[in-house]
Amino acid sequence: MIRRISGEIIDVDAECAILKTPTGVAYEIQVGGYAVHELQALMGAREAVELHTHHYLEGNVATGQLLPRLVGFLSAEERAFFLSFIKVPGISPKSGVRAMSLPPLQIAEAIATANATLLTKLPGIGRKKAEQVISTLREEIAELHLTSPPDARQETTPLHGDVMAVLVGQLGYRTPEAENLVERAVASLGADAEAEAILQEVFRLTR
Numbered sequence: 348m349i350r351r352i353s354g355e356i357i358d359v360d361a362e363c364a365i366l367k368t369p370t371g372v373a374y375e376i377q378v379g380g381y382a383v384h385e386l387q388a389l390m391g392a393r394e395a396v397e398l399h400t401h402h403y404l405e406g407n408v409a410t411g412q413l414l415p416r417l418v419g420f421l422s423a424e425e426r427a428f429f430l431s432f433i434k435v436p437g438i439s440p441k442s443g444v445r446a447m448s449l450p451p452l453q454i455a456e457a458i459a460t461a462n463a464t465l466l467t468k469l470p471g472i473g474r475k476k477a478e479q480v481i482s483t484l485r486e487e488i489a490e491l492h493l494t495s496p497p498d499a500r501q502e503t504t505p506l507h508g509d510v511m512a513v514l515v516g517q518l519g520y521r522t523p524e525a526e527n528l529v530e531r532a533v534a535s536l537g538a539d540a541e542a543e544a545i546l547q548e549v550f551r552l553t554r
Contacts (some may be wrong), residue, residue: 348540349400350399350400352376352398352400352417352419353395353397354366354367355392355396356370356394357390359386362377362378363375363378364386364398364419366398370418376417376461377417377418377444378419378444379445379446379447379451380470380526381449381450383528384520385421385524385526385527385553388553399419399420399423399425400417400418400419400426401418401426401429403418404416407499410443418440424451424452427443428452428455429478429485430498432446432451432484434477434483436483437476444471446469446471448468449469449527450527453526453527455491459485459488459489461481461485466480466536498542509518510529510532510545510546511529514529514549518520528549528552531548531552532545533545534547535548
């Protein structure tokens with residue numbers, strides 16, 4: 348089993364990243380939509396990137412046509428959440444990674460707070476499946492401590508909305524990617540940071 352892999356990001360599309368190891372081997376790694384922009388920013392940087400991975404076989408067991416696949420995550424916590432997420436009946440590794448349009452820990456937060464509405468925004472997750480995810484994983488998510496404590500969560504402010512408008516409306520970021528970047532910037536600067544400072548931090552994160 349391949350648990351972690353490090354190397355240079357040489358290509359990224361909407362579903363996969365190509366990571367080239369120091370030995371010259373290039374791996375195709377499936378990634379969630381939440382991670383695409385950050386990995387694109389690292390492409391060509393010639394810096395070693397480490398992804399936490401889940402290895403699985405895709406295909407038909409009966410015919411023996413099985414293909415090895417890798418799913419990559421930006422942290423061990425995100426990988427741990429994914430392994431819990433695909434325990435839900437009907438969610439396979441393939442459909443699970445497709446659903447990761449939001450950061451995994453934000454999805455974990457929605458499960459912990461029984462926010463079915465947010466879960467229905469994920470690709471392939473309808474209302475019934477969202478409720479099933481919550482009922483299946485809510486206790487497990489709490490035990491894994493994958494969510495932020497209440498006093499660590501950042502509240503959305505009008506300033507943050509202004510930053511989102513710039514990122515999505517002017518710079519072409521997708522909403523989930525922009526939300527992820529704003530959350531990271533605010534976590535670094537503090538909830539009272541001005542919009543300009545948040546934007547500068549976002550640009551620093553994506554350099």
